[in-house]
Amino acid sequence: MQAWVGGERLHLGAEAEVISGSWYGRPAILKKRRQRGWRHPDLDKSLTSKRMTNEIKLTIWLAEKGAPVPAIWDVDLDEASIIMEKIDGRPLIEVLRSGSYDNNLLNKVGRAIRFFHRNAVNHGDLSTNNILITNEGEAILIDLGLATREYELEGLGIDLHVLHEILRASHPDIENAMDEVLEGYLGLDNELGEAPEAPGGQPPSAKDVLKRLEQIMKRVRYHGR
Ligand SMILES: Nc1ncnc2c1ncn2[C@@H]1O[C@H](COP(=O)(O)OP(=O)(O)OP(=O)(O)O)[C@@H](O)[C@H]1O
Ligand SMILES: [Mg+2]
Structure with a gap:
């Protein structure tokens, strides 16, 4: 090249x-x-x-x-x-393991994910390796090979659920990690208002996605999927 x-x-x-x-x-x-x-x-x-x-x-x-x-x-x-x-920074997994980070780190991760969802894009592979944290503490999402257009609550809810499972499994010591992510997720809508119209229509609100995520979590607890 x-x-x-x-x-x-x-x-x-x-x-x-x-x-x-x-x-x-x-x-x-x-x-x-x-x-x-x-x-x-x-x-x-x-x-x-x-x-x-x-x-x-x-x-x-x-x-x-x-x-x-x-x-x-x-x-x-x-x-x-x-x-x-090239994003100058480290994957979220390393930053969390190091134990030293700003207390709004996970909030920023949630905002980054909501930015995708507000624009009707499902990341599709939200692991802590695919979230890079810059030296300035900003969250950048990479690796969109499995990303899709998404307008349904279920798809967006599952995107968040994947990250929740990973945080729970690999960082159980970080209490309320997902709560902070979700606070940022909701916060972006509170700040910017309704999601803009995307090519296929109106993406769901953060509030509705979070309700669906709760249902998904219950379902997984009882039925395993
Ligand atoms: N733009 C970038 N800036 C800095 N580092 C990057 C960038 N893109 C990728 N990387 C680094 O390379 C790693 C692998 O990239 P990526 O996640 O896009 O590939 P992948 O599809 O997961 O590959 P594989 O599935 O084979 O592991 C990332 O976890 C990150 O550490
Ligand atoms: Mg990757």
């Missing part, structure tokens, strides 16, 4: 390789989707490009709305790679 100067590898996972570098001199990362050997090459290619176009389309759309996502700077569909702004 033009103007890209590669550096060290930051991440090698099952789906993607992430390399740190610079793009026209600015700190950047290259995210390259990996071939999955066990899938048929054609299927693999179509799944890969589907996820990647998804990630690109929704990230760009959200960035235009002012959402906390990295800027996408260049894309190579044949190579299945994206160059984007």
Whole structure:
């Protein structure tokens, strides 16, 4: 890719390789989707490009709305790679483990998630690895390969439920972690008012999503799903 100067590898996972570098001199990362050997090459290619176009389309759309996502700077569909702004910070999982963070950290995480939902986007993979915390304490959401357009309460509720389960399992010591996330989630609507009209209609209010989340939590407790 033009103007890209590669550096060290930051991440090698099952789906993607992430390399740190610079793009026209600015700190950047290259995210390259990996071939999955066990899938048929054609299927693999179509799944890969589907996820990647998804990630690109929704990230760009959200960035235009002012959402906390990295800027996408260049894309190579044949190579299945994206160059984007490098977020200077650490994943939420590390910040929580370190034990030293601002007391509004989780509130900001909730606001970031609500920003997505207000714009009718479901993140789809809200793990504490996919939430980056900048050195200034801002929450940025990355890894939108599984993100979808969503207008239903259930989908948005489940997005929050995934994070709740992860926080409960990996950070049980942090009391009321999810309460703080949800406070931020509600707070953004209190501040900005009703969600704006999105391409497919009016996204649900934060209040209604939280009601649904409570129902989902009860359901999971009694029936396991
Ligand atoms: N824009 C970015 N700025 C800084 N670090 C990033 C950025 N994007 C990704 N990373 C780092 O690379 C890691 C992996 O990226 P990402 O979550 O997008 O890939 P992934 O789809 O989860 O890959 P896999 O499923 O193979 O683990 C992130 O957890 C983060 O540490
Ligand atoms: Mg990830």
